[in-house]
Amino acid sequence: MLIDGLLIGGLIIVVGIGFSLCFGVMHIVDFAVGEWVMLGAYTGYIMVRYFGYDPMIYLPIIFLIFCGVGWMIYPLIYRAVSGKRHNPVIMGLVFTFGLSILAKGGALSVWGYHIQSITTWLSGKSISIGVLTIPALRFAGFVFGILVTILFMIFLYKTKFGIIIRATAQDRDTANLLGADVRKIGGLVYSLYAGVTGMSGVLIGTLFSIHAAMGAKYCTLAFFVVVLAGMGYVPGVIIAALVLGLLQSFVGVYIGGRYTLVALFMVMYGVLLITPKGILRRGI
């Protein structure tokens, strides 16, 4: 049960990192984060249905597709957030909120309320590691999460671009003065975020069910992770996601599956009230 929780957490990290970065760099709370996951899952589903092969193969393609979509949408978000006349955080929030309704409505209209899922060659298989037998797919999801996290970390901390992004996140105006094109950076970050989140959607689709309204669940999880970690503080996301996974498993086993969401909400709520900057107090 413990392992299970950790494994799930690993996958959620991906969603959390992108979301956290999104807020950190552009001060945008993307209400549509769950919808990116949902769209990624559905895209994977479509590809498998029409082209065959294993969904895992499509991961890089989906990444690129979603990066592209993110890149195209970003100018609109930027525009919504830059109006001089209004509170940018509110406008960004409402805009992404609109996007999420759009995505959800579109998905519902096209695929209805049916529940789908995708299978891969890993589905149903197990891996033995030492004395433990774990479902291979969950393990793969975990590995995926860790891989993406490592790549992200390397990107943020070791590359030139990464440094620029972190600088912009910490102090936008100064970064601007130092020559960073804040707008392009925002676009880059948003595309990466969309791409990565879409990718994770595929994996989530193999592990859990796919349906048009699944966005809300992953939005909740993303909020939870990021609130615990502190908005914009990426390393905290890892811990927070693992906590999430553990909490879910724990509540599911000892208290009852119906209570998982309530427990999640209460914890998130409590954290927001007591330490709004995240448990480690490193958020923005």
Add this chain to the structure above:
Amino acid sequence: MILQSNDLVKSFGGVTAINHLSLTVEKGTVLGIIGPNGSGKTTFFNLVNGVYTPDSGRVTFEGKNITGLHPHRIAELGIGRTFQIPAPFTKMTVLENVMVSTFIRASSLKESRKMAWEILELVRLDDKGNTQVANVTLEDRKRLELARALGTKPSLLLLDEVMAGLTPSEVKAAIELIRSLRTRELTLIVVEHIMDVILSLCDRIAVLDYGQKIAEDIPDQIVNNKEVIRAYLGERYSARH
């Protein structure tokens, strides 16, 4: 003695912004506060104003201990303050901005309106009363900032770098305006960077550096004070002079 700060200490994270600061201001006078960037001038205002609560120390106003009170309560008690970068209520008109600040003194909306117009006349913004703030120049926003602070009918007014960003002629006009305020039984504390302004307006000047008061005296003495020169211009300059 209208305001007294006793041994104020305020830290943020690892940085001590205000380091055992004690200041006294006499009623009806103008105290200037100068100091290099980061010396804690705005932080001091924030402590007096209630925006921050000091880690230790006390602030006394007209005999009352106001340490740690909410800013709106302190405004009620009679301390007004302007922001360094004007922060008007953007979706309202100039008049409405000032009206809001009169709410604690007026008993009705009508009276608020009347009081607000009077203040606008005083700061010479009455021709722009019905203009949306968004359409108003920086200089006018600074006047509005002042007008809004006056709306609370303060006995002590904290002016935070009012001159920043103004052209020389605008500065002249601002000095005139502030001078005219003196006749209204107002005590002023002025933070400024432009030495001419400080020297011409203030009765006494306090100099801050790294959150501490390094000098407090009449203007003529301050300009010749070695510590002050060293703080502003560095060790080597003062060593040479």
Add this chain to the structure above:
Amino acid sequence: MELQASKAQAVPVPSVWRFTPLGLLLVICLILPWLASPLWIRIATEVLMWAGLAQSWNIIGGYTGYLCFGHGAFFGLGSYVTGLMMVKLGWPFGIGLLFSGILASLLAVIIGYPTLRLRGAYFAIATWAFGEMVRQIATILDVTGGAFGLQLPSFLNLRYFYYVMLAVTGLTYLTTHFLLERARFGYKLLAIREHEEAAEMVGVDTVSIKMKAFALSAFFPGVLGGIYAYWVTYIHPDSVLGAQLTDFMVVMAFLGGIGSLWGPFLGAVVVQLLQRILWLFWGEGTFYLVIIGVAICAVVLFIPNGLIGLMESRFLSPREAVSQLRKTFKW
């Protein structure tokens, strides 16, 4: 937002003709149930309900600038409380409604105390979490019928519900008009929205004012929820506590124009109309959500002041519109 320059001058003698559109609206609203078919009465009742809900949200979201994404919880609370009070305790309808409203306000105070301290984005998330939590709790508890919902006896006729809805929504608008548009309370809310720190500094007790606004904004949904419960006779956590409730409130307020008196009403009418028209042509479905989503995005991008704002400022000429689009996508 809608404090126009004219308000700053001395209030002019109102010309009688200014009230004509309002008067006409009032007359239409009053006699509608006697002229329209049951279908239209139902539609009108629903529009009225949404108009009231959107305006309530407007009080805390539009005027004060604190976007509450869990506002539906107050509506659901009202539904369940009224239903339970009447079924389990035998209370009369009116008392049940009043009690629901007061309870909703109380809940708002309890929730508001910690959450109103949070800044914009955090407040949105916290209230969103709160809303979802309430829904989950209702699904779990047995007294509320759990996931199966609550069945309520039907006892009043269509017309009666229409008038009750009209009365409560009307009260919402009257309250907004007198407390927000024409009073110091409204100015203070706007000041908080525009620059909370500065408002504090000129003597506005922001903590207390925010709480009052939040409590006020929760009262009406509580009452409306109670009316709704008996109108549809069957309530369920997903129907009265779902996120889509808050979604709609937010959309309507934004589309019509936040921070204005008639914005939410306009928004409610437009959205409901849109929904019905789309249902007519595409069958009952979810496509209207797509349109709504596009609408919100368009509002935020081009008319952040909503439709009301559009009516007050001049329209963009085609050339201006194109250059705006170009500017958005230019790199």
